[in-house]
Amino acid sequence: xxxxxxxxxxxxxxxxxxxxRWFLIGGVLVREEEDLTISRSVDRVKTLIDxxxxxxxxHWRELNRNHNKRLAIxxxxxxxxxxxxxxxxxxxxxxxxxxxxxxxxxYNYVTRILVERISW
Numbered sequence: 187x188x189x190x191x192x193x194x195x196x197x198x199x200x201x202x203x204x205x206x207r208w209f210l211i212g213g214v215l216v217r218e219e220e221d222l223t224i225s226r227s228v229d230r231v232k233t234l235i236d237x238x239x240x241x242x243x244x245h246w247r248e249l250n251r252n253h254n255k256r257l258a259i260x261x262x263x264x265x266x267x268x269x270x271x272x273x274x275x276x277x278x279x280x281x282x283x284x285x286x287x288x289x290x291x292x293y294n295y296v297t298r299i300l301v302e303r304i305s306w
Contacts, residue, residue, distance in 0.1 A: 188218040191304055199292040201283050209292055211300045212272040220267055227262050234258040273300045 193213040197206035216224050235255040249255045273296050286292040
């Protein structure tokens with residue numbers, strides 16, 4: 187069985203930069219034969235919430251707490267068959283902050299953990 191995985195991150199990876207406390211990387215795992223169905227549902231959601239630029243990615247935070255739009259998204263995606271994997275790092279609890287201050291270190295570390303979990 188083959189899968190496709192669509193990965194995105196949230197938060198920022200900076201340490202002690204007054205940025206976000208959390209850095210997250212997640213992936214949506216879709217069976218290859220379901221990929222087109224999932225893709226079409228994204229297009230339907232963009233139409234449902236009146237997103238004019240269909241090329242633009244969906245972003246939950248851009249729905250301005252619009253309950254009806256969020257409900258439309260949940261209903262559409264809730265009926266689909268996919269899995270979700272998320273790795274979250276609380277940057278305040280890092281014991282080796284000096285190591286993770288180096289550019290790309292935290293990003294690469296959390297991505298490695300995500301890819302490991304996906305491969306399971």
